[in-house]
Amino acid sequence: MAAAANAARVLFVDDDALTRRAFARTMGARGFNVETAASGAEALSLAQRSFFRLVVTDLRMPGMDGLELVAQLEPTHPHTAFVVVTGVPEIDLRREHRAAGAVHSIVSKPWDEEHLTHTMNRAIELRCRSAGEPQPALDTEAARRILLVEDNPSDAYLVRRSLEAGSRPYFVDHVERLDLALGRVRENDYAIILSDLSLPDALGVDCVDHLCRAAPNTGLIVLSGLDDEETAIQAVQLGAQDYLVKDQIDRPSLLRALRYAMERKRTQQRLAYLAHFDQLTGLANRAHFVERLGQALRHAQRTRGTCTVMFIDLDRFKSINDSLGHDVGDSLLQAVAERLGRSVSGEATVGRLGGDEFAILLEDEDQGEPISDVCERILVHMQDPFELGGHRVSVSASIGVASHPRAGDTTRDLLRAADEAMYRAKRSGRACFDVFCESSEQLGLPRLLLEQKVREAVEADEFRLHYQPLVQLRERRIASFEALLRWSSDGAPVSPGVFVPILEDTGLIMEVGANVVRQACAQLRKWMDEGLVDARVAVNLSARQFENDTVISVIEESLRKHRLVPGSLEIEITESILMKDVGRANNLLSRMKALGVRIAIDDFGTGYSSLAYLHRFEIDTLKIDRSFIRAFDGGDKGGEAIADAVLMLGRRLGLEVVAEGVETQAQLDKLIEQGCDIIQGYYFARPAASWSLDELREVIQKLDNCGERAA
Numbered sequence: 001m002a003a004a005a006n007a008a009r010v011l012f013v014d015d016d017a018l019t020r021r022a023f024a025r026t027m028g029a030r031g032f033n034v035e036t037a038a039s040g041a042e043a044l045s046l047a048q049r050s051f052f053r054l055v056v057t058d059l060r061m062p063g064m065d066g067l068e069l070v071a072q073l074e075p076t077h078p079h080t081a082f083v084v085v086t087g088v089p090e091i092d093l094r095r096e097h098r099a100a101g102a103v104h105s106i107v108s109k110p111w112d113e114e115h116l117t118h119t120m121n122r123a124i125e126l127r128c129r130s131a132g133e134p135q136p137a138l139d140t141e142a143a144r145r146i147l148l149v150e151d152n153p154s155d156a157y158l159v160r161r162s163l164e165a166g167s168r169p170y171f172v173d174h175v176e177r178l179d180l181a182l183g184r185v186r187e188n189d190y191a192i193i194l195s196d197l198s199l200p201d202a203l204g205v206d207c208v209d210h211l212c213r214a215a216p217n218t219g220l221i222v223l224s225g226l227d228d229e230e231t232a233i234q235a236v237q238l239g240a241q242d243y244l245v246k247d248q249i250d251r252p253s254l255l256r257a258l259r260y261a262m263e264r265k266r267t268q269q270r271l272a273y274l275a276h277f278d279q280l281t282g283l284a285n286r287a288h289f290v291e292r293l294g295q296a297l298r299h300a301q302r303t304r305g306t307c308t309v310m311f312i313d314l315d316r317f318k319s320i321n322d323s324l325g326h327d328v329g330d331s332l333l334q335a336v337a338e339r340l341g342r343s344v345s346g347e348a349t350v351g352r353l354g355g356d357e358f359a360i361l362l363e364d365e366d367q368g369e370p371i372s373d374v375c376e377r378i379l380v381h382m383q384d385p386f387e388l389g390g391h392r393v394s395v396s397a398s399i400g401v402a403s404h405p406r407a408g409d410t411t412r413d414l415l416r417a418a419d420e421a422m423y424r425a426k427r428s429g430r431a432c433f434d435v436f437c438e439s440s441e442q443l444g445l446p447r448l449l450l451e452q453k454v455r456e457a458v459e460a461d462e463f464r465l466h467y468q469p470l471v472q473l474r475e476r477r478i479a480s481f482e483a484l485l486r487w488s489s490d491g492a493p494v495s496p497g498v499f500v501p502i503l504e505d506t507g508l509i510m511e512v513g514a515n516v517v518r519q520a521c522a523q524l525r526k527w528m529d530e531g532l533v534d535a536r537v538a539v540n541l542s543a544r545q546f547e548n549d550t551v552i553s554v555i556e557e558s559l560r561k562h563r564l565v566p567g568s569l570e571i572e573i574t575e576s577i578l579m580k581d582v583g584r585a586n587n588l589l590s591r592m593k594a595l596g597v598r599i600a601i602d603d604f605g606t607g608y609s610s611l612a613y614l615h616r617f618e619i620d621t622l623k624i625d626r627s628f629i630r631a632f633d634g635g636d637k638g639g640e641a642i643a644d645a646v647l648m649l650g651r652r653l654g655l656e657v658v659a660e661g662v663e664t665q666a667q668l669d670k671l672i673e674q675g676c677d678i679i680q681g682y683y684f685a686r687p688a689a690s691w692s693l694d695e696l697r698e699v700i701q702k703l704d705n706c707g708e709r710a711a
Contacts, residue, residue, distance in 0.1 A: 008124055009033045009050070013043040013057040013069065014085075023056070029145075029189040030117050040064025040072075047073055052080055054124050058109075059086035067103070074102040081127035083119060085109050105341055114217075122282050126338055144170045146258075147184055149195035149207070150223065151176040155246060159194060159223070162251040163258075170258070178202040178210060185215040192258055193220045197231070205234045212239030219265035221257055223249075241265060278352040280330055281337035289351030289359055293411045296363050300404050303364075308371055310360040311400040311418035312340070312378070315430040317356035324391055331388045332395065343378045359418070375399050375433035382431075396431035398422050407436045420501075427504055427543060453489055454502045463487050463512055465519050466687035467537070469699055470658060470680040476703040478696055479678050480536040480570065483520040484687050485512070504544055513545045514554045518561075521569065523690075525562040530693060538570040538600060543577050547584070552591050559595065566596025570621065574602050578617070586617060593618045600658075604646060622650045626661025629681075632670040644674050651675075 010032045012023045020036040028034050035052070037043040040063060043055070055073060057066035064072075070082045082102050087109045104123035107116055146163060150156040156174055163170040173188070175181050178201050185193070193211055197204055211220055221242045222235045232243035241261035244254070276288035284292065296307040314336065321329035333356065340350050340358055349361040362374070378399065386393045400422025402408070407417035417436040425434040457463060465483045472479040487494050503509040517539055524537045545551045559566055571592060578585050578601065589599055600621035628643045643659070650657035659671050662681030671679065685699050 008053045008120075009035070010054045010056060010120070011035050011037060011043060011046060011052040013037045013040065013055065013061070013066070015039060015058065015061045019058070026113055027117070027120070030113075032120070040066075040069040043069055044072060047077065047080075052077075053127070054081045054083065054120055056083045056085060056120065059084050059106075070102050079127060081123035083107060083123050085111060085116075103342060104338065106345065108345065108347060125282070126334070144168070145188070145190050146170045146172045147181060147188075147190045147193045148172050148174045149176075149178065149181040149193065149199065149211075150174065151196065151199055155196070155223070159249075159254070162249075162254050165251070176200070178207050182210060182214050185211070185218065190215070190218050192261055193218055194223055195220065197222060197224045197226075197235075205231065205238055208235045208238045208240050217265075217269065219261040221261050281334055281352050283337050283341075283358070284349055284351035286351065286353045289349060289353065289361065290411050290415075292349045292351075293361055293414065296361055297404055297409070297411060297414070299363070301409070305364040306403055306405070307364070307414075308362045308401060308403040309414045309418045310362070310371075310375070310378075310433075311402075311415070311422045312358040312360065312397050313422055313426070314356040315396045315398055315426070317395060320393060320395060324388075324393070328388050328391055328393070332386055332393055335386050335388065336382075336395070336397075339381045340378065343381050344374060359415075371401055371403070371435070372433070375401065379431060379433070398425040398430050399433035400425055400436065401433060402436040423505070424501055427501060450498070451502050451506065454487075454499055455506070455508065457487055457489070457499075458503075458508050458512060461515075463515070464689060465516060465523070466689050467523065467691060468680060468687040469685045469691070469696065470538075470678055471684050471699065471703055473672065473677050473679060473703060476700060478532070478535060478699065480538055481524075481691075482538045482572070482680065482687075483516060483523075483540075485516060485540075486687075486689075500542070504542060507544065509542050509544045510548060510550070513542055513551070516540075517551075517554050518558050521558040521562045521564055524564060524568060527691075528564075532693065532696070536568040536570055536598070538572050540572045540602065541577070546573060546577050546588065549588075552588070552595070555592065555597060556595055559597075567598055570598040570600050572600045572602040572623070575604065589617050603660075619655060621656040621658060622646060623658045623660050623680075624676075626681075629659055629661050629667050629671075632664075632667045640670070643671075643676075647674050647676055 008031075010027065012020060012027070012034055013036070014020050014023070015038055017038070020038070024034045024036055032054075035046060037046055040057075040061060043057070046052075047055070055070070055077075057069050059066040066084050066086075070084070073080065074082065081104050084103050084106045085108075086106060104126065105119050107119055148156060148159055150159065156176075160172050160174065163172050170191075173184060173190075175184060176199075178199050181193070181195065184190075193215065195207055195211060197207065199207055202210065208220065208222060216239075220240045221244060222232070222240050223244055223246055224231065225246050227245045227248075235243050241264045242257050244257055276285060276291075277283065278285045293307070293309065299305070300307045314332075317329070317332070320332060333352070336356075336358070337350070337352065340360065344350065344360055344362070347363075351359045351361070353359050360374075362371070378397065382395065382397050386395070400418045400420065402414050402417035402421060404414060408414050421434040421436040425432050464486050466486050467481040467483055469481055470479045471477070485496060485500070487499055500509070503512055520537045520539050524535060527535050541551065555569065555571075558564075559569060592599060598620040599618060600623055601619055602623050603625040604622045624643050624646050628640075628646075631640050631643070647657050649655075656678060657676060658678045658680055659667075659676045660680050662668055662671065662679050662683045664683065667681075668679065668683055684702055688695075
C-alpha cells in the first residue's frame with residue numbers, strides 16, 4: 001500500500017511484532033506513512049536517517065523505554081511530535097521524567113482506533129502550528145478504496161470495470177453478502193460503500209441501516225434495480241449519500257456520484273466536528289462536554305460509581321488578551337489546551353467551555369490516583385512561562401472540583417458545584433484548587449435567592465460572633481479567644497463556607513468585617529471589666545478587607561473607643577492572602593504593627609509555606625492547620641512531621657505556636673509530647689456566643705489534668 005509523498009510520516013516503536021503490524025495496517029489505511037521499529041535503539045537509528053512528523057512509542061520496552069527514547073530524540077527533533085501508548089495509563093508517567101514536556105498525549109492500550117487517530121492528528125497539527133508549517137495531507141490508497149456489496153455477477157462486473165479503469169483507478173473489494181460486508185468494514189477503511197438493496201441475507205433498506213451503523217464515517221451509495229422514490233428517500237434518511245438505479249448508470253455518472261458522495265460525507269463529518277469540538281483548541285466544546293458528562297453520570301448511576309468534573313479558569317487572562325492582542329490570546333488558549341491534555345490520561349475528556357474556561361471529565365477508570373494529584377500536576381504544568389510569538393507569557397489557573405454523587409446527580413448540579421469551587425479557589429489567592437464540599441443547594445435555595453437572604457441579613461444585623469477559647473497548658477489559663485462569624489437563616493445555622501463567599505463576591509464583607517472588629521473589641525472590654533484582665537481576642541481578615549486601607553482606621557477607632565491595649569487584639573491572615581501581593585502586605589502589616597496589633601498566620605502549612613516571609617513580616621503567631629493535627633489519630637507520619645517542624649520553627653523564631661482543631665486525647669498527648677503549649681479545639685471548648693467567668697473556670701479545670709504533663 002503506497003502512501004503519497006506528502007502524507008504524514010509516522011514512526012511507531014514497540015517491541016511486540018503483532019502490535020507493530022496492526023498499527024502499520026490500520027494507520028496506513030487511515031492515511032499515515034508508517035515505519036516501525038522494534039526497540040528504542042532501532043528508532044534512534046531510523047530517526048537519524050530520515051525525518052518523522054510523529055513518533056508513537058510504547059512505554060515499556062526492554063533496554064530503552066518510551067520516555068527515554070523521547071528524551072533522546074526531542075532535543076534534536078524540535079519539529080517532531082510525540083505520543084506514548086501504554087498498558088498502564090493509571091500511572092502518572094509525565095511528572096516523573098524529564099521528557100514530560102515533550103509528550104503530547106498518553107493513550108492507553110488497547111487503543112480505540114478513532115481516538116488514537118484523532119490524538120495523532122492533533123499532535124501533528126499542534127506541532128506544525130507551533131512551527132508555522134502546514135499540516136501534511138492524508139492521500140492514500142484508502143482514499144480510493146471502494147467496498148462493493150453485490151450478489152449479481154454481471155452487475156458487479158460492470159461496476160468494477162467502470163471503477164478500475166483510467167489513470168487514477170479505484171481499488172474495489174467485492175463481497176456478495178451483508179455479513180461479509182460488515183466483517184470487511186470492521187477490518188478496513190473505505191472511501192465509499194456501494195451496496196445493492198437485494199442481497200441473499202438482507203432485503204430492502206435494512207442493509208443500509210446495518211452498514212451505516214457499522215461504518216458511520218464511510219459514505220454509502222445504494223444501487224438498486226428499482227426506480228422507487230419512496231425507497232430512495234428511506235435510504236437517504238437512514239444515512240445513504242445517494243441512490244442510483246442500475247440501468248441508468250454509466251461510468252461518468254458513477255464517478256460523479258462517488259465524488260459527490262465523498263464530498264457530502266466530508267461535509268457531514270466537518271459539520272459534526274464543528275458541532276462537537278472547539279475550532280480554536282480542538283477540545284470538546286461545551287455541548288459535547290455536557291453530552292459526555294451526561295453519559296458518564298448515567299453510567300456512574302448504573303454502576304454506583306463516581307465521576308468528577310474539574311472546572312478550570314485562567315487567572316488574569318483578560319489583561320493578557322487586552323495588552324498583547326487577541327492573536328497572542330488565542331495562541332495562549334491553544335497552548336493551555338495542550339498542557340491540560342498532557343496532564344490527564346488519554347481517556348479523560350478535556351473541553352473548552354468558552355473564553356478562558358476549560359473543564360475536564362474523569363470517570364472511574366480515569367481515577368487511578370487522587371484528584372488532588374491531578375490538580376497539582378495541572379498547576380505545576382501551568383507554572384512554566386509560555387513562549388508565544390516573541391512574547392514570554394505567564395498565566396496561572398484556578399481549579400474547582402466536584403464529584404458525583406457528593407456534589408449532585410445532574411450535569412447542571414456538577415457544573416455549578418465545580419464552578420462554585422473554582423470561585424472559592426480564586427478567592428483563596430488563585431493558582432490553587434478547591435474541592436466542592438457544600439453549597440447553597442443544601443439549604444434548598446438557589447444561589448441568587450441565598451444572596452438576597454444574605455443581603456437582608458446584613459441589613460437586619462443578623463450576623464453574630466461566637467468565641468472559642470485558646471488555652472495555655474503550662475500556665476493553665478485562657479490565652480485568648482478567636483472571634484468566629486455565625487449566621488442562621490430561618491432558624492437553621494448556615495455554614496461560613498456558604499455565606500462568606502457570598503459576602504466576598506458582593507463586597508458586603510467590608511461592612512460585616514468592620515462590625516466583627518468592633519464587636520470583638522466591645523466584647524473584650526466587657527470581659528476585662530468583669531475581671532478577665534489578661535485576655536486578648538483574635539479576628540480573621542478576609543482578602544477583600546486586606547486589600548482595603550480602611551481596615552486600619554477601623555482597628556484604630558475600635559481600640560481607642562474601648563480603651564484596649566493594642567496587644568490585646570490579634571489579626572489572623574491566611575498565607576495565600578499574605579503572598580498575593582507581598583509589597584502591599586508588608587506595608588499594611590507594618591501599619592498594623594505600628595498600632596501595636598499582634599499578627600497571626602492562620603492555617604499555616606496549607607498555602608505557600610514560604611519561610612522567607614516569616615522573617616520579612618513582623619509575625620507573632622503561627623497556627624498549625626487542623627489537617628496536620630488530625631494526622632495524629634491516623635498515624636500519618638508526614639502530618640506529624642510537619643506539625644513537629646512548625647513547632648520547632650516557631651520556637652527558633654521566637655513565635656507563639658497554636659495547634660488548631662484539637663479534638664481527641666491522642667492529639668493532645670502528641671502535642672504535649674512535641675512541646676506545643678497553646679491549644680484550640682473542641683477538646684477544651686466549643687465556640688459560644690458568650691462566656692461567663694464561671695464557664696471559663698470550668699474550661700480551666702480541664703487543664704488541671706494535663707498541666708503537669710505540659711510543664
